[in-house]
Amino acid sequence: MTNDYRFEFRPYQRRFLRSLTTNHGKWDIREGIILRLTDETLRVGWGEIAPISWFGSETLEQVLDFCRQLPGEITDETIFSIPDELPACQFGFESAWEWGSWKWGNEFFSMPNAQCPMPNAQSFSALLPFGEAALNQWETLWQKGYRTFKWKIGVDAIADELKIFESLTRILPASTKLRLDANGGLSYEEANLWLRTCDNLKANAELPLEIEFIEQPLPVEQFQQMLELSTSYETAIALDESVATLKQLAACHQQGWREIFVIKPGIVGSPSRLRKFCHQHQIDTVFSSVLETAIGRLAALQIAAELSRNNRAIGFGIDHFFEQEETWFQTLWNDL
Ligand SMILES: O=C(O)CCC(=O)c1ccccc1C(=O)O
Ligand SMILES: [Mg+2]
Structure with missing residues (x-):
């Protein structure tokens, strides 16, 4: 231009x-x-x-x-x-x-014809509905090709959520990956309970599915506690709200965060500066949608395709289309 x-x-x-x-x-x-x-x-x-x-x-x-x-x-x-x-x-x-x-031609899209990039569902994570509805909805998404699911926690009472979670882990097929996203809504004790529960599942060799990570267990202000939790449990933690913008991302990295960073290109800031940061620091990233429309989505997916480097599914499931x-x-x- x-x-x-x-x-x-x-x-x-x-x-x-x-x-x-x-x-x-x-x-x-x-x-x-x-x-x-x-x-x-x-x-x-x-x-x-x-x-x-x-x-x-x-x-x-x-x-x-x-x-x-x-x-x-x-x-x-x-x-x-x-x-x-x-x-x-x-x-x-x-x-x-x-x-x-x-x-357009990368791990997220194949090009069956030059006009229309086809999403490769296996590279995408799909959002399950919150609460019990997840138990009947995962199968439809599985049939569409999704193998990674995200389920929101910290919405209802923890005892109820743990029960649904237990059912989910028993019904989801082998080779499924499950992400739990608390949106900063857990207390320190609850975060420990979730992480311990996930660690116990991991220790149980019969369990076919993988708990990939827990996303943003605590509020943004409690970075030090999350840092401590990240070294105390096997189950990985992904920061999301804590790294909403490039400035926060750099600060968390600088303060020693070495587990996963969720990047929402739609709100993180300048794409050119994001590229520079990711090239400079080989961080473990998950790219994720802000539930934007097709215009922002195209741009965000382009950035995700350029910068993803760890085989982690991207959080752009088509579940919330308009x-x-x-x-x-x-x-x-x-x-x-
Ligand atoms: O990241 C994903 O897999 C889907 C997108 C998602 O969960 C989300 C979408 C809009 C606002 C916040 C969030 C979130 O990750 O918390
Ligand atoms: Mg999140």
Whole structure:
């Protein structure tokens, strides 16, 4: 692209096919903005800004304020000087700037025909519904080819969740990997109980499935306790909320975190700086969605394909896709 772009944006709101329940409650509607850059040769780049403020990114209001104060014509300088307080904006603008430079043919997608990359379900992790519903839903996802599942914990009473978990471990087939995501919702005692339970399962050689990790057991403020837990148990811990942005990621790494880092490209910040960090430090990563729409998803998957290096499934299961995926975009940009 040349150095000057026409900048346009449209806010959107979309209802999930199924709501996402975490220990922060129920989430039904995704709000964000789609942006378009058009250069002097009329080449177009699309970007998505899909913040999750409860997770540590900027708010939607901050995104809207930022976009509204920009002029209709912007430059590379504008794109690469977005402040770190707006990480989802950094992602949206930079990925629109990169749009069109990507190649589709990697471990996540095979190319049966040049038009349509086909996701390779085995490389993706699928979200199970929370609570007991997981027990009847995993099979449909298994049939679609998923072999890695994520189940939310820290939503209900721990005794109930442990019971469902025990059933899950007995019914899931061999060669399944299971991730438990607490979204920072456990107490220190509960985190110990979950880790001990998982370690005991691991010691039981008859158990066919693998507990891959527990994600963000404690709140962000309790980094030292998580560091201690990571050395006390066999079961791995993945940081997620603690490393929501690039700045937090660097700080946790600097303070000695050597287990797994979940990276959500949609809110982590500048893709170019993320690439630099990952190339510099060979960290163990899991790439994950922010439940963005197809625009942000393409950009996030591109980054995941470039930077994944440990065979870990990526958290971009298709389980939360939106309704009317084709017509939505045309309505949003009615000049297409
Ligand atoms: O990471 C995944 O496997 C799916 C995505 C996911 O769980 C998620 C999606 C939106 C917001 C927060 C989270 C999370 O990992 O906690
Ligand atoms: Mg998580």
